[in-house]
Amino acid sequence: MVKPICIIGTGIGGLTTGTLLANEGYAVKIVEKNSKLGGRTVSMKFRNHILDNGFHIMPFYKKSAIFTVLKLVGIENRLNLTTVDKISFFSDTGFHKYPKGMGDLLRLSLIPFKSRISLLKILLPMAFASMQKTESRDNLSLTEVTKNLDPKSNAFFEAVCMLAFADSSEHISLGEFARTIIRANPFKGGTSEFAYPVDGGYDSISKVLANFIQEKNGEINLNTSVKRIVIENSVVTGIVTFDDKLIKTNCVVVSYPAYLALNELFEKNIIDDKFIKKIDRLNKKTSVVEVHFALNSKLDSRQVVFPVGDNYVTKGIFFISNIAPSVSPLGEHLMITGTPVSSLVAEDPQKIKQIVDDMKKEISIIYPNFTSSLIWERPMAWNLVESVVKEPGMVWKSKMPHQIPGIKGLFFVGDSTVSYGIGTDSAAHSSILCHPKIVKYLDKKLS
Structure with missing residues (x-):
């Protein structure tokens, strides 16, 4: 008998995983230690304004991993989004329109024409490369291709990194940057669109996903902290909450950073120390x-x-x-x-x-x-x-795997788990990649 699948966390990773599973008829129980949905996207009311926990936008809009999940289950119309497209740079020469494509880059008034040509020589090969080819650049810093540019072009790259990664170029993997450029290339089916919920609060996305899960008879328990995941004979058998309640389950999905979970949720010697140390390297803040x-x-x-x-x-x-x-x-x-x-x-x-x-x-x-x-x-x-794991050597397939070899019924999703992109889009992409693995395991339990 397959018991309800327990998902730990109501961030984007946990809720997109729960949505995909509930849509296919699986019983889902989600536990969340906080009193609100959304994980790191949670918002709050302050003096009658809706304040987000940081600034969030949905990258690539209808091509995003989150929107893909919404479309897969047929609820994309429930999320009212507005495009974020009035973006500009400001320099000592005034305002300059943000380039949405290569054509706009040629007209970018922020930098000299000769510099625009140099930028195109860097960006065009990236935009038309394959995703597989970008993996060979995952250990390199973006500065490998920007270090010889003039100061104004480098300043342009820094501003782009702030929009795409909320960090400076020295901390960005060249491979991850290249994948971002590919996903924005309309000639490869991409888009440069960004979006934000019309009603305010980025956790509107989480609420839409949670409502769908509950409509499918899924259960969401807030204010419920997990003390331990129970593993017996290398198989998941349940979780123990902080009030010492045992919830029996054949399958647990951890949707918060694995480098935290591995050190917090398991009895000693359940997870190999070498494996834990390997994942601990991803703990970059x-x-x-x-x-x-x-x-x-x-x-x-x-x-x-x-x-x-x-x-x-x-x-x-x-x-x-x-x-x-x-x-x-x-x-x-x-x-x-x-x-x-x-x-x-x-x-x-x-x-x-x-x-x-x-x-x-x-x-x-x-x-x-x-x-x-x-x-x-x-x-x-x-x-x-959040640890977006965007640094050289810590992106895409170098992240935490979705499963730990030798342990059955335990899965990991989220932005520090195998996926590309950063933040919420990465978390949703991780859920999409992990979903078939979870279903394959559950179907074996049923057969």
Whole structure:
């Protein structure tokens, strides 16, 4: 007899896995330690504004892994999305339109024409390469192809990395960058579109998935922490919650970072120490300082602006209420700014305050009405932001495998598990790749 499949976590990885399984008639039970759905995409209400946990957009829109899951189960129309396409750079020469394709790159006013040709020579071979070919570049840094470019072209690459990876080019695998370019190439079926929920709050995606799972008689239990996954004779037999309740199951799917789960959820000697140490190397964190600003006037009609150049502390300005007006009350406007920092900076209140002050000065230069329009500000420092595993040698097939050899009924999904892309799209892609493996195991139990 196949008992309900237990999924640990209601982030995008857990919910897309639960959606695919529930759609095929499998009994699904999801447990979540927090009081809200969404994992790292959870949002909150603050002074009548909807604030996301960081800035999130759905990359590649209808070609995204999340949208693929929604289409597979026939609920893509339940998620109301708006495209994020009014994107610009800002430099000492003013605003410059973000290029959506190679043709736009030729017209990019941010950099000299000769530099645009140099960029095309780098980007065109990537855009038309195969996904398989990109794997040979997974151990290389993006700087391998950008180190000889002129300063303005390098600054352009840095701004692109902020949009695509929320990090600097030295931390980005060349292979992962190439896959991003391929997925944006319309000649290979890709798109450069981005999207955000119309109703505000990126966890709207999680709510749509959760509702579908419950409609299919799936069970979602919030405020339920897991103490241990029970393995007997190399086979999963259940999970134990922190109130010592045993939930019997033949199949467990872990949907939060495996390098945490392997050290937290198993009795000693269940998982080989060498395997744990191998996965521990993926425990790479990105620290950021982000500030939400509420304003009483609309500073810009654009949705996203990237200040370009090393002289700017602010690496991204996101006008959330320009994307989805519903995030803010009538007459107010919401924006969030962000910059990557070291973990030491994220732990230092004085340094955080200095960064926020620098951001405000920069924004005031770009938008002279900023200071007079400011109602309130809410700084956040994330010392343990998601491990997107985007660094050389830690991407795509070098991530945590979906299964541990020799253990039956145990599966792992999420953005640190075998998948390409980063964040939510990576988590959904991981679920798509893992799903056939879970089904094959379950069908064997039934036969």
